[in-house]
Amino acid sequence: MDTASLQQKIKVAVPTIILCWWVLRRARQSRLPRPPSPPGHWLLGHALQLPDPSGPDAPHVDVLLLEWARKYNWTVFSFWVPIVGCFIVAADPALVRQALVIENYPKSPTYGSLLPLLGEGSMLVAEGSEWAAKRRVFNPGFSPGFLREVVAAVAEKVQTLYEKCSQAADSAEELGLHKATVDFTADVIAQVAFGEDWGTRGGRADAPSAAVAPTRQLMFELQYECTQNQIIPWRIYTNLRSRLRIWRLQRLLDADMVAVVHRRIAALSEEDGTSAPSGRKDILSLALKQTHLDSSSGTLGSAEVSDVVAQMKTFFFAGHDTTSTMISWAIWLLAMHPKVCEEVRAEVAKVLGPWGSDSSGLGMALPPTYEAFQECEYLEAVLQETLRLYPPAGSARYVSDPNATFAGMTIGNSILYVSHYVLHRHPALWDEPDEFRPERFLKGLATSEKRNAAFDPFAFGPFSRGPRDCIGKYFAMLEGKIAVAALVRAFDFSAVHPDETIAYRVTQRPQKGARMRVRHRPQ
Numbered sequence: 001m002d003t004a005s006l007q008q009k010i011k012v013a014v015p016t017i018i019l020c021w022w023v024l025r026r027a028r029q030s031r032l033p034r035p036p037s038p039p040g041h042w043l044l045g046h047a048l049q050l051p052d053p054s055g056p057d058a059p060h061v062d063v064l065l066l067e068w069a070r071k072y073n074w075t076v077f078s079f080w081v082p083i084v085g086c087f088i089v090a091a092d093p094a095l096v097r098q099a100l101v102i103e104n105y106p107k108s109p110t111y112g113s114l115l116p117l118l119g120e121g122s123m124l125v126a127e128g129s130e131w132a133a134k135r136r137v138f139n140p141g142f143s144p145g146f147l148r149e150v151v152a153a154v155a156e157k158v159q160t161l162y163e164k165c166s167q168a169a170d171s172a173e174e175l176g177l178h179k180a181t182v183d184f185t186a187d188v189i190a191q192v193a194f195g196e197d198w199g200t201r202g203g204r205a206d207a208p209s210a211a212v213a214p215t216r217q218l219m220f221e222l223q224y225e226c227t228q229n230q231i232i233p234w235r236i237y238t239n240l241r242s243r244l245r246i247w248r249l250q251r252l253l254d255a256d257m258v259a260v261v262h263r264r265i266a267a268l269s270e271e272d273g274t275s276a277p278s279g280r281k282d283i284l285s286l287a288l289k290q291t292h293l294d295s296s297s298g299t300l301g302s303a304e305v306s307d308v309v310a311q312m313k314t315f316f317f318a319g320h321d322t323t324s325t326m327i328s329w330a331i332w333l334l335a336m337h338p339k340v341c342e343e344v345r346a347e348v349a350k351v352l353g354p355w356g357s358d359s360s361g362l363g364m365a366l367p368p369t370y371e372a373f374q375e376c377e378y379l380e381a382v383l384q385e386t387l388r389l390y391p392p393a394g395s396a397r398y399v400s401d402p403n404a405t406f407a408g409m410t411i412g413n414s415i416l417y418v419s420h421y422v423l424h425r426h427p428a429l430w431d432e433p434d435e436f437r438p439e440r441f442l443k444g445l446a447t448s449e450k451r452n453a454a455f456d457p458f459a460f461g462p463f464s465r466g467p468r469d470c471i472g473k474y475f476a477m478l479e480g481k482i483a484v485a486a487l488v489r490a491f492d493f494s495a496v497h498p499d500e501t502i503a504y505r506v507t508q509r510p511q512k513g514a515r516m517r518v519r520h521r522p523q
Contacts (some may be wrong), residue, residue: 033410034409035077035088036072054232057511062502065089066425075429076088076095083233083234085413087416087417088411088415090423094407095407096461099416099418100464104468105397106398107397108417109398110230111124116249117222117227118314119314120310121307121310122311123310131468137290139471141282141287146281146283150281154478155486165180172517177515178328181324181325181483186198186220186316188323189319189320193284193312193315194283194284195285196215218253219317222253225245225249254306257312257313258309264282284312321506323480324509325508326387326392327484329389330382330386331488332495332510333385333436334484348379353368370478380481385440388462389424389434391421392508399412399414491519492518496515500514
């Protein structure tokens with residue numbers, strides 16, 4: 001057989017084999033249906049039904065997904081958007097368990113638009129042993145032992161939030177509570193995670209730290225650009241100005257963050273050279289101690305510094321944005337439910353004592369202990385119920401296996417979206433799902449929900465579940481307890497917008513800013 005004849009046969013055989021493989025693959029898949037989906041356009045899928053994220057009052061897409069789930073009584077369903085692909089919404093605890101634990105599907109490629117904000121090496125998008133190594137380095141900074149040490153630092157930062165509420169009460173002006181809590185949680189994460197003061201000094205809201213405040217502003221500007229690209233995927237291709245702005249902001253921010261790392265390294269090296277005990281109470285310093293510092297120069301390699309910077313950026317974004325959202329919604333819900341608020345005040349007064357109730361503000365030299373805040377069971381139930389009704393965000397995984405199935409349906413080659421908003425409000429899983437009932441979380445997860453069966457923990461997961469749950473979940477709860485306890489003892493809040501809903505952002509922040517009217521409570 002001559003060479004030309006062989007080549008001709010190969011040209012025919014290869015496409016034939018590929019075609020047969022494709023037909024067999026499609027035949028195997030066709031035996032199982034996709035999860036059901038609402039009626040859509042033959043070409044544009046469900047794109048025309050999704051809210052327009054560019055509108056200032058656009059509701060979050062999860063609001064629409066919940067409507068679909070309830071209208072059709074679905075706990076698993078699908079929709080598709082051209083270019084982006086097929087989405088499968090998981091509001092079934094069994095599928096959530098499969099996605100997060102049994103199969104532990106990798107993170108969705110849709111997180112790619114956030115990488116300038118998070119960092120290429122972020123543990124949020126890392127997989128396998130790489131993820132495990134990153135998390136192991138930073139675990140000490142989120143342990144109960146460390147949290148005991150940071151209560152005073154968080155309580156000090158609450159003073160600024162307290163003063164903003166006090167100024168609103170004195171002036172009778174409306175307070176944008178969400179903005180105020182964003183400033184508070186940003187100050188906290190910079191102090192506790194990085195050992196830096198990026199917001200205020202001396203407890204005064206009008207005293208910016210000029211040396212490092214620009215770093216915080218860079219974070220906020222980059223966060224806006226990246227999150228806009230996350231909710232409007234085609235924006236990254238159509239808005240060249242935004243792409244250039246992201247590139248510039250990322251370069252400036254990374255340079256600032258590298259400087260922060262080197263400041264911490266220098267401080268640690270100085271402490272190692274003295275007999276004085278270390279006074280460092282920040283997550284970054286603990287992580288640097290876990291890494292292999294060069295014993296002679298006290299420096300890290302550039303690759304290791306870049307990796308640390310990625311985690312710092314992730315902590316700032318996830319740590320301040322989600323916690324501020326939780327605190328804002330908690331105060332809004334308490335304003336809407338005064339009887340529940342009185343229960344919280346009674347528990348706080350009994351367990352925490354006079355802290356936060358004197359005329360000078362927080363006033364006390366020493367705040368309550370970590371253990372005291374852990375005893376505030378009703379306050380914790382309020383935060384848990386807040387997170388049920390208004391979870392900070394969903395979780396997106398990618399199912400690359402074309403033969404992956406669930407409950408007799410094919411789920412392969414799709415983005416699996418665990419919508420906690422739909423999961424937490426689905427009537428198949430919760431009694432009175434839209435009602436604010438903190439009591440359902442007293443003494444652990446409620447066992448009296450649907451069907452009077454033992455409650456499936458995967459029906460509730462504001463911090464995700466499984467091995468990749470949120471590393472900062474206990475820190476966020478502690479921060480929320482400190483802030484809410486301080487504010488409800490000192491102020492009465494009334495919501496300006498009782499119809500507040502979740503905005504179309506990456507995190508489910510209040511659309512109208514959780515605006516409040518504030519009054520001083522009699523001491």
